Amino acid sequence: MARTFVTAEEVAKRAGVSRSAVSRTFTPGASVSKAVRRKVLKAAGELGYRVNRLAQVLNNDRSNLIGVVGANLSSPFISKQLDLLSIGLLRQGKQCLLLNAADARQDIAPLIELLFEFRAQAIVVLSGEPPGSIVDECIANGVRLILINQRLDRTDTNMVLSDDSHGADLAALRLIKANCRKVAVVTSGSQTPAQLRRANAFTQRMQAEGVEVVAWSGGPTSYESGLQAGRELLADKAIDGAFCVTDLLALGFLDAARLEMNRRVPQDISILGFDDIPQAGWKSYELTTVAQSFESLTEKVLSALDSDDLETRLQVVPVTLVERQTAR
Amino acid sequence: MARTFVTAEEVAKRAGVSRSAVSRTFTPGASVSKAVRRKVLKAAGELGYRVNRLAQVLNNDRSNLIGVVGANLSSPFISKQLDLLSIGLLRQGKQCLLLNAADARQDIAPLIELLFEFRAQAIVVLSGEPPGSIVDECIANGVRLILINQRLDRTDTNMVLSDDSHGADLAALRLIKANCRKVAVVTSGSQTPAQLRRANAFTQRMQAEGVEVVAWSGGPTSYESGLQAGRELLADKAIDGAFCVTDLLALGFLDAARLEMNRRVPQDISILGFDDIPQAGWKSYELTTVAQSFESLTEKVLSALDSDDLETRLQVVPVTLVERQTAR
């Protein structure tokens, strides 16, 4: 028990060849005769030999390890993202070193430093904002850094993000079309940059159109926070529209409106979300929402990882309004 | 650009000490004088030195890498599991190497072999059944294998699973209490062992009580499959109870019943689920369900990883019935 792994040396001895031959057998494009290759593969199979990738990296320096940092991994939005990303990475022959930031407010710098120690080739940040010093360090060490839905004010980092402000604009126009006179904009208490961009763009547009806007903010980015928002905001009978910057918030708000605050949706109030998580399409909700394309986001991230051009730094993915049943 | 990482050698040179001193500075419990440690830390800080964990592993053989294999990472159940697990691993100072099996039916053997190459200390399987040969290989190489909600017929593997049959029993008793006369049991087409255990235990109990049971199976484990099940099954007006072996299925079934097949829940039909995912508690559903304790499951896994006793192989975590509004 607790035996150690088989080494190339042992395989070589058993096959009656040099260790180099073993190494070459498992190195594509290397020069080995058929006969030797066969002997090596036979011995390797019998012993259960596996190349030690950690030792490989030592003189290869291509670790194929991609660090992924994120929080709230069980939220529908992030988990979908992680799902697609991890599938794509595997397809690219890369491995996914996952670090959970647990709390979204937690500083992710220590996690990224940990990834440095593992010589990660690149780091994908699903949520949380890396401090500038860390970004510098990534560049200094040749580690590619890719931020999702995070906009940093620098030109030396890869950023892939949905078109938040345009999405917020779509939401605003939709509520105007629904003839709303007084609308709520709901964000979570964590106030991520993406949420702020959406809320601000929305508010700006609505006010430009002369519609009164009430802002609400609180709690984590969750269904429960949306519920709470609905309970508090809908004490005001005048509110006839709401833009929740996240679907989770919107679904909670929707339930509060219909089931607790006695509103008919969309007759009495129009409710819009953002993200288009699977639950938004469930029959009990049929939420009208601004859809991010998870597939496009992931595709951009993967291509940024794969290609060697460091040109296209900022990639904005278009969003679309998905009409369902919660807007008049 | 694409500069390489700083090595201990360079730090030593800058600090005017030997490389050994650098190594010792970063090795807890090693013998270094205050003065040298200070010089080393200063130089390391200036150069941005990070220990190379991959090189460490080479003569340490404690990689601290834990392989995690799973499919459907964006499903509420699996993602919650992964969330808790990755947090716990980080807290234990271990790293999480995530491999996404994409399709639940996919053979996970190649993924586990890949983890061998990275010298993973242990492997946690969230979903999918590893072939026996792989299990043998894990043991031969001293890699601890931990299966979640997967019961293998061998005594040399760690298994952590919820008490499926008891849970199914709870569900059966609840439907009997609701005076159901003809009930449906819904599984997905993937028919995982866990799903089968639940369905079988349920069916057995119901039939023992003289209640007629109709089985339905199809599609992936998803909301949509539950919807489909509801549409097809509820053409039969006699069905007055349903046990869906997964909450996702149950929520789809519930929506089909109420919104498409014109049933009142729970007056006309009682619907039970299994898992207790967050959505089950949402106000629009209020699903009565058998709850798995995500926390307990994760805790067992983590302790199995941490401790060195290989005694307790099979750990069964109790389940509880959560009463909400979908059972009469």
Add this chain to the structure above:
DNA sequence: TAATCAAATGATCACGTGTGCATTTTTCAG
């Protein structure tokens, strides 16, 4: 001060690979 002992230090080895280099074997054309 001298003797004893603990602490600190540097050189060296081991970990498991891939690869450059020199050498040997095989292939092929004349």
Add this chain to the structure above:
DNA sequence: CTGAAAAATGCACACGTGATCATTTGATTA
């Protein structure tokens, strides 16, 4: 059959670290 080119092979080095060991430094006691 011979000579040249090509392919295959083994040796040795490098990758970056932790640990062992002998040696040196510093502190403590008589």
